[in-house]
Amino acid sequence: MSNARIIGTGGYLPKRIMSNKELEEIVDTSDEWIRERSGIKRRRIAADDEKTSDMALAAANNALAAAAIDVTDIDLIVVATTTADKVFPSTACIVQRRLGLEKIPAFDINAACSGFIYALDVANRFIRTGGATTVLVIGAEIYSRILDWTDRTTCVLFGDGAGAVILQATDEEGIISTHIHSDGKHEELLHVPAGVSSGYADVTVEAAYIQMKGNEVFRKAVSTLGAIAKETLLENGFEQNDLDWLVPHQANRRIISAAAKKLGLPMERVIVTVDEHANTSSASIPLALDVAVRDGRIQRGDLLLFEAFGAGFTWGSALVRY
Ligand code: ACO
Secondary structure: OOEEEEEEEEEEOOOEEEEHHHHHOOOOOOHHHHHHHHOOOEEEEOOOOOOHHHHHHHHHHHHHHHHOOOHHHOOEEEEEOOOOOOOOOOHHHHHHHHOOOOOOOEEEEOOHHHHHHHHHHHHHHHHHOOOOOEEEEEEEEEHHHHOOOOOHHHHOOEOEEEEEEEEEEEOOOOEEEEEEEEOHHHHHHEEOOOOOOOOOOOOOOHHHOOEEOHHHHHHHHHHHHHHHHHHHHHHOOOOHHHOOEEEEOOOOHHHHHHHHHHHOOOHHHEOOOHHHHOEOHHHHHHHHHHHHHHOOOOOOOOEEEEEEEEOOOEEEEEEEEO
């Protein structure tokens, strides 16, 4: 069985930057409250004519350039998104066509903010079992389209963006293990109620937007992430000190700090982009990874822990030798 190694990373952020000050003019909030409660300073917002597939494609092209492979080497595309361009076809199929690829399998995964970890888990299994050799894994989201811009409890927390990695089969070390979980009983703590099979007849405007009981999600996220990080290290015979970098889902700086504290990791060994990107859901881990690879903090051979928590609830982790 082969291992799956990350051979290239790429990111894409829309041009428009929205500051906390700008939000002060839209809802009853303050720069101070947002920074203190979430660590967010600004976020990117997609242009009106920009779609999730546009951002996914841009991130994919950056990852392909970094990997220095031919696009035709890709034999599987997995896109993690909850904000697809269309009900169908999948965003992955749209990206496949725009990359000029034919016949290879391409599909989307919806696991909300844990989507990238789920996609990585699936791609890793394809490579380990010989089903694919070079996989494009993307996390791409336009949350600005599912935010109620009159609801201060949610609209200040999210942003738009896309991140991608190319995985390739190798005999060397790569993804060491992935772990994914879910618990559907918390559905209504974090959801967008509208959906195709729920019908559009009685749908309210609010149902098309994110509804979240933030403080309950916060508590669950902190305890769950602490547990999964320990579980992942233990299963692989590693200790906290072996980790070079924690690359967590970027929902809230306080959640990230609490997870790092439980792991005994100083914040200097945690990649944080929530201040600049806000929560970009399934794009947040590949975007954070790409930032730290490009600025030279993450080096070949480093031991990385990815961890995420999101709606569902879903949660997961990946231990990776970069
Ligand atoms: N500006 C000013 N005040 C606000 C704002 C705002 N933007 N939003 C809420 N408040 C107020 C509340 O109304 C409340 O006021 P009250 O005390 O008078 O009732 C007060 O601030 C405190 O509200 P809390 O919700 O208790 O604040 P908390 O410290 O929990 O922070 C936050 C809120 C930032 C949402 C936090 O709970 C959080 O990050 N939760 C987790 C989010 C998350 O991780 N989501 C998972 C991933 S998302 C996905 O899967 C799609």
